[in-house]
Amino acid sequence: MEYFRHVFAFIYIVLLILFMRFLFRKGELHFKMLKELYPDSFKGIESFYNPLLSFYIFGLDADILFWFIVPLYFRKKDISIINNDRLILLDKKLRNNNKKIFLLLILSIIWLFGIGYLISHI
DSSP states (O other): OHHHHHHHHHHHHHHHHHHHHHHHHHHHHHHHHHHHHOTTTTTTOOOTTOTTHHHHHTTSOHHHHHHHHSSSOOOOTTOOOTTOHHHHHHHHHHHHHHHHHHHHHHHHHIIIIIIHHHHHTO
């Protein structure tokens, strides 16, 4: 019985770690897209993990700030990515990353409530 609980907890922790990794991946890809869209706004910032990024991000408009901070990617209507191949590739990667985030979120919820309920009643 105790063995099942340990396996349950281990798998749940793995799902959470994967979920967080894909959220960080979203941030990395989204930063690359912002850097491509607004090259003058991010001079000197080469990485999503740069501590100074927050100062540059808060210097953007409120709608762009919201677009960047939301945990899931959505395509903004006022940003044209049609004529830039790099932006099209980043957009595809971000949409695929969204699918993985949704899948991991659903799996985590099912694992927590479904399997957790079964294990707690054994």
